[in-house]
Amino acid sequence: MKKVGKPVFFIIVLLIAAMGYLTVAGVTTVYGDSTTRAIKGIDDVRWGIDIRGGVDVTFSPPEGVTATAEEMDAAESIIQVRLVSQNITDSEVYTDHDKNRIIVRFPWKADETEFNPEQAIAELGAMANLTFREGANIGPDGKPAGDTLNKLVLEGKDIESATAVYSTASSASTPEYGVELKLKESGKQKFAEATGRLIGQPISIWMDETLISAPTVRNQINDGIAQITGQFTSQEATDLANKINAGALPFALVTENYNTISPTLGAGAKDAMMMAGAIAFAVVAAIMLVCYRLPGLVAIIALAGQVILMIASITGFFSVFPSFTLTLPGIAGIILAIGFGVDANIITAERIKEELANGRSLDSAVDSGFKRAFSAILDGNVTVIIVAIILMGSFGPPDSLFARILSPLFFMFGTSAAGTIYSFGYTLLIGVLLNLLMGVLASRLMLKSISRQSWARNPALYGGKN
Known part of the structure; x- marks a missing residue:
């Protein structure tokens, strides 16, 4: 690796400090009475x-x-x-x-x-409780009112099925998404009478007194098959069909x-986990500083940067990482990822000590130490990355990227653990990837930079002899 300039160490430290401030405080812009959260801070973390x-x-x-x-x-x-x-x-x-x-x-x-x-x-x-009602009069409470409340057209028991379709309705010149209704015998006559009488007027569809659609009658429906259209997208048509079918379900x-879980119990568990993480970081920092001296100091700074970037990836600081729901296992994943970061720095520091003990110069020992440590660090981190991806793919929400990719391999797992194991896998994956960035790349740049300072040329500061 080529020589690294002396200012690089200070530049990285300043970048980590600035990132830490933005991650904690965020950035809020105010324009008149409008307040916009331009950069999300730690207060924006969504807790599980x-x-x-x-x-x-x-x-x-x-x-x-x-x-x-x-x-x-x-x-x-x-x-x-x-x-x-x-x-x-x-x-x-x-x-x-x-x-x-x-x-x-x-x-x-x-x-x-x-x-x-x-x-x-x-x-x-x-x-x-699915109902089709005349008109679309909505009261102040959002429930049907007036004639809409009193004049019932159909009930859920009258619906045979609802299907999302892509076809040309009678009044449309081009195909469009819609919902095709098929009625049972009990509903055909009632619907024919209502649609003949209400042409040009809406028939509203309600689920448990919640309005889900209010299509306008275009013509009389005599055969019990109708289409609901209205510039739907494919997903909107599917959602409406599902809601109508839901009202026709014959079972509860x-x-x-x-x-x-009470809020008090959850908050107490969070505080205990956060305190444990803070204590663990402080103890690790002290041990690294005592045992490895200058490389230990660099490791502490790199670990702080890793933690800051992990928090930023959870709050939604980066647009590529949407805000993420953080659970207790997710916090455990952060702490475990810090452990991997410590491990990477320990391996590197030990290799540098060995090189100095073998008589190499300081610059040569630092170069060789990082080179010899990298393969072991990479092997360990890749293994954890694979495990984290499997956890996210197997136990994640069905619409998540990893679940879609790995669902053919892990179809036997259910989704009941998605909110906990998925959070653990996410923070562990992000943490290990950031470990490669901070614990390997940033640590190398900082240590090579600081080792060029005149006061930092003593091998004893790296575990060697004076």
């Missing part, structure tokens, strides 16, 4: 349910009912609609088709004072198991 407190519940069809994949997707739509209707938007809903179960996690709301988790779980799993969901 095991820290904020919340509910973790698994639903399944009743005993003796074998639900199809379409019915499970429809049941998932019921839960999502009900969560939103309760103003719970920071939730996780996954469907495990292999085991016919739905995993739901939602945190306590910030202003929650009284909450009955058993009642909330019962409401989420109850049979959906059964609670397989659930657990709740």
